[in-house]
Amino acid sequence: MAIQERRIIYKHVDEPGYTADIDCYMRHGGYEVLKQALQAKPEDLCKEVFDSGLTGRGGAGFPTGMKWKFLDRKSGKPIYLVCNADESEPGTFKDRQIIYQDPHQLIEGMAISAYAIQAKQAFIYIRGEFINGARILENAIEEARAKGFIGEDIGGSGYSCDIVVHRGAGAYICGEETGLIESLEGKRGYPRIKPPYFPAVLGLYQCPTIVNNVETLAQVKHIIQMGGTEFAKIGVKGDTGTHIFGVSGHVQKPGYYEVEAGSATFGELLYDLCGGPLPGRKFKALIPGGSSTKILRFGERFTGKHPNTGEPFDWGVEDIPLDAISLRACGTFLGTGGAIVMDDSTDMMEAIANLMAFYGHESCGQCTPCREGSLWLNKMTTRMCSGRARTEDVDLMKNIADQIEGRTICAHGEAVAWPTQSHYNKFKDEYLDKIARQGDGRGRYNPNGYPLI
Amino acid sequence: MDLAPETLKKIESLFPKYPDKRSLTLPLCHLVQEDQGYLSDEAMKWIAAKLEIEPMKVLEVVSFYPMFRRKPIGKVHVKVCRTLSCALNGAYKTCEKLEEALACSRGGTSEDGNYTIEFVECIADCGKGPVVQVDDRLYENCTPDQLEDLIARIKEAAANGAEKVNHAAPEPGTPAYKG
Numbered sequence: 001m002a003i004q005e006r007r008i009i010y011k012h013v014d015e016p017g018y019t020a021d022i023d024c025y026m027r028h029g030g031y032e033v034l035k036q037a038l039q040a041k042p043e044d045l046c047k048e049v050f051d052s053g054l055t056g057r058g059g060a061g062f063p064t065g066m067k068w069k070f071l072d073r074k075s076g077k078p079i080y081l082v083c084n085a086d087e088s089e090p091g092t093f094k095d096r097q098i099i100y101q102d103p104h105q106l107i108e109g110m111a112i113s114a115y116a117i118q119a120k121q122a123f124i125y126i127r128g129e130f131i132n133g134a135r136i137l138e139n140a141i142e143e144a145r146a147k148g149f150i151g152e153d154i155g156g157s158g159y160s161c162d163i164v165v166h167r168g169a170g171a172y173i174c175g176e177e178t179g180l181i182e183s184l185e186g187k188r189g190y191p192r193i194k195p196p197y198f199p200a201v202l203g204l205y206q207c208p209t210i211v212n213n214v215e216t217l218a219q220v221k222h223i224i225q226m227g228g229t230e231f232a233k234i235g236v237k238g239d240t241g242t243h244i245f246g247v248s249g250h251v252q253k254p255g256y257y258e259v260e261a262g263s264a265t266f267g268e269l270l271y272d273l274c275g276g277p278l279p280g281r282k283f284k285a286l287i288p289g290g291s292s293t294k295i296l297r298f299g300e301r302f303t304g305k306h307p308n309t310g311e312p313f314d315w316g317v318e319d320i321p322l323d324a325i326s327l328r329a330c331g332t333f334l335g336t337g338g339a340i341v342m343d344d345s346t347d348m349m350e351a352i353a354n355l356m357a358f359y360g361h362e363s364c365g366q367c368t369p370c371r372e373g374s375l376w377l378n379k380m381t382t383r384m385c386s387g388r389a390r391t392e393d394v395d396l397m398k399n400i401a402d403q404i405e406g407r408t409i410c411a412h413g414e415a416v417a418w419p420t421q422s423h424y425n426k427f428k429d430e431y432l433d434k435i436a437r438q439g440d441g442r443g444r445y446n447p448n449g450y451p452l453i
Numbered sequence: 454m455d456l457a458p459e460t461l462k463k464i465e466s467l468f469p470k471y472p473d474k475r476s477l478t479l480p481l482c483h484l485v486q487e488d489q490g491y492l493s494d495e496a497m498k499w500i501a502a503k504l505e506i507e508p509m510k511v512l513e514v515v516s517f518y519p520m521f522r523r524k525p526i527g528k529v530h531v532k533v534c535r536t537l538s539c540a541l542n543g544a545y546k547t548c549e550k551l552e553e554a555l556a557c558s559r560g561g562t563s564e565d566g567n568y569t570i571e572f573v574e575c576i577a578d579c580g581k582g583p584v585v586q587v588d589d590r591l592y593e594n595c596t597p598d599q600l601e602d603l604i605a606r607i608k609e610a611a612a613n614g615a616e617k618v619n620h621a622a623p624e625p626g627t628p629a630y631k632g
């Protein structure tokens with residue numbers, strides 16, 4: 001088997017006998033890295049993170065060390081660290097395993113990160129549905145406090161920082177970092193406009209704030225343990241470390257797989273680790289990194305010159321290496337690594353209608369193009385699946401999506417536009433074919449798969 | 454407002470944790486809703502007074518977040534994920550079958566007051582879809598052809614309130630622990 005998992009973050013996930021309590025964590029070397037980090041200067045830790053090349057694992061893939069450098073330290077205002085545990089992008093279920101099965105890994109990563117950026121206080125914003133996850137984290141924080149790893153005078157270093165677990169209440173938009181900050185301030189989760197509200201300058205309570213994803217903060221622990229330059233040797237240029245791919249949908253073995261960036265291909269992930277398509281079926285489409293990323297069609301070819309090697313490539317979906325650089329070269333994103341697989345039983349018009357129902361429900365309503373556009377797309381695609389589609393609807397969908405992109409406060413606009421545009425580019429013929437069949441008077445037409453809307 | 458002593462104690466314990474009182478809006482809404490079952494006008498006013506903010510600021514929050522409700526619901530709250538990964542494995546049919554078995558339509562409460570069924574968006578367990586959250590418990594791989602156990606558990610919960618809110622962290626190895 002060419003593909004091998006490399007479990008760093010998920011080292012103990014699903015390990016028999018491994019439990020979420022601090023004793024188990026410490027038996028496995030837990031909090032040793034924090035003790036070691038407290039001996040170092042905070043700025044040296046920030047430099048390790050910068051040198052590691054780590055990019056954020058929350059979806060946008062922004063370099064973490066760079067984000068930390070943007071912190072406004074001159075204002076003298078307190079600095080806050082916020083862990084984004086909203087995990088709300090459809091298809092994404094990687095942070096759940098860290099929170100539920102290895103919470104102390106996150107707490108240790110946060111304690112190190114808080115010390116490195118000299119945060120006054122830290123928060124974990126966790127989606128409301130993870131109610132037991134919130135209890136597990138609160139428990140873990142109390143255990144860590146009892147041992148002096150969080151709270152007053154951490155590890156006798158003189159540095160103090162507390163972590164507060166804060167539950168959301170079911171709104172996707174609170175995963176967007178400025179919407180999250182508003183929500184943490186006790187308001188509706190309305191994203192803020194950037195500039196000026198870059199969290200590193202004007203974040204929580206208008207103070208400099210770092211918002212990082214659960215996995216990103218857990219990665220920091222491993223960076224400090226192995227050193228930034230050592231960490232940077234894992235993966236490829238521009239995308240270092242491992243990625244957790246959460247595969248769902250139509251494969252034999254859906255699940256989560258941690259793989260070194262670029263060490264294998266989507267084909268190897270989907271066939272060797274996930275066991276391939278269901279019996280008698282064929283893969284049809286892949287959403288590579290959460291529902292907002294552009295869809296790929298099995299059978300299409302991707303060509304160009306690889307930005308890292310300068311070599312020409314000519315790939316099908318199966319050949320694309322599992323790293324952010326290669327996926328970008330194919331016109332999509334690695335996002336959260338939440339890969340949704342659809343086979344030939346899937347009606348693509350129903351699939352896009354399903355996603356538009358999501359985005360229509362989740363738009364916060366501040367910007368006209370997103371509020372109106374996502375609702376129109378939702379209504380239109382639902383109607384199109386009900387047997388009342390018109391040929392001109394197909395171009396209209398694309399037209400609406402084009403008018404949303406780039407014209408909104410937050411990236412929810414792109415999250416609506418990209419799936420729609422990429423579906424249009426890749427499955428337009430199927431839409432038109434379906435519309436023609438509906439024209440026979442058969443009404444709703446979805447011959448094979450489950451209803452998706 | 455008649456809140457349980459433990460709820461009041463929890464509420465008081467939150468104040469020192471935040472630099473700004475208004476930040477307690479979501480936590481207080483959660484705690485009061487868990488205690489009372491929903492957020493009445495009276496409850497929202499109480500929260501506003503407690504936080505020294507205008508009642509509108511609480512209403513604004515309650516009306517924005519899908520998990521907050523202004524009306525009571527059935528004894529057992531059944532949330533079926535309808536987003537793509539779950540739908541690809543049959544979530545829409547799963548929901549239909551649950552509606553039939555519990556005599557309760559989506560978005561409403563059954564006549565006997567036992568069940569409320571809701572479609573919800575992705576709850577971040579997509580690899581084990583379709584997933585169904587029953588009060589605080591998550592049930593995985595609820596494909597339309599294997600729902601007997603789930604239906605029995607839901608009915609049992611309505612009979613004895615077994616799945617109701619439990620403030621302790623779940624024990625490792627128990628089903629609740631996994632989600």
Ligand SMILES: Cc1cc2nc3c(=O)[nH]c(=O)nc-3n(C[C@H](O)[C@H](O)[C@H](O)COP(=O)(O)O)c2cc1C
Nearest residue numbers: 056057058084086087088175176177212213216411
């Ligand atoms: C609509 C929307 C939803 C998002 N949801 C999440 C989420 O659930 N979890 C997350 O970590 N980041 C989410 N993000 C990304 C955050 O805005 C932010 O980039 C991230 O938390 C930064 O952390 P990182 O640098 O460690 O990735 C979302 C972004 C958008 C635009």
Ligand code: SF4
Nearest residue numbers: 366367370408410412
């Ligand atoms: S793009 Fe959409 S979700 Fe984002 S701020 Fe505008 S209306 Fe709200």
Ligand code: FES
Nearest residue numbers: 534539575578579
């Ligand atoms: S799509 Fe149902 S849990 Fe994510």
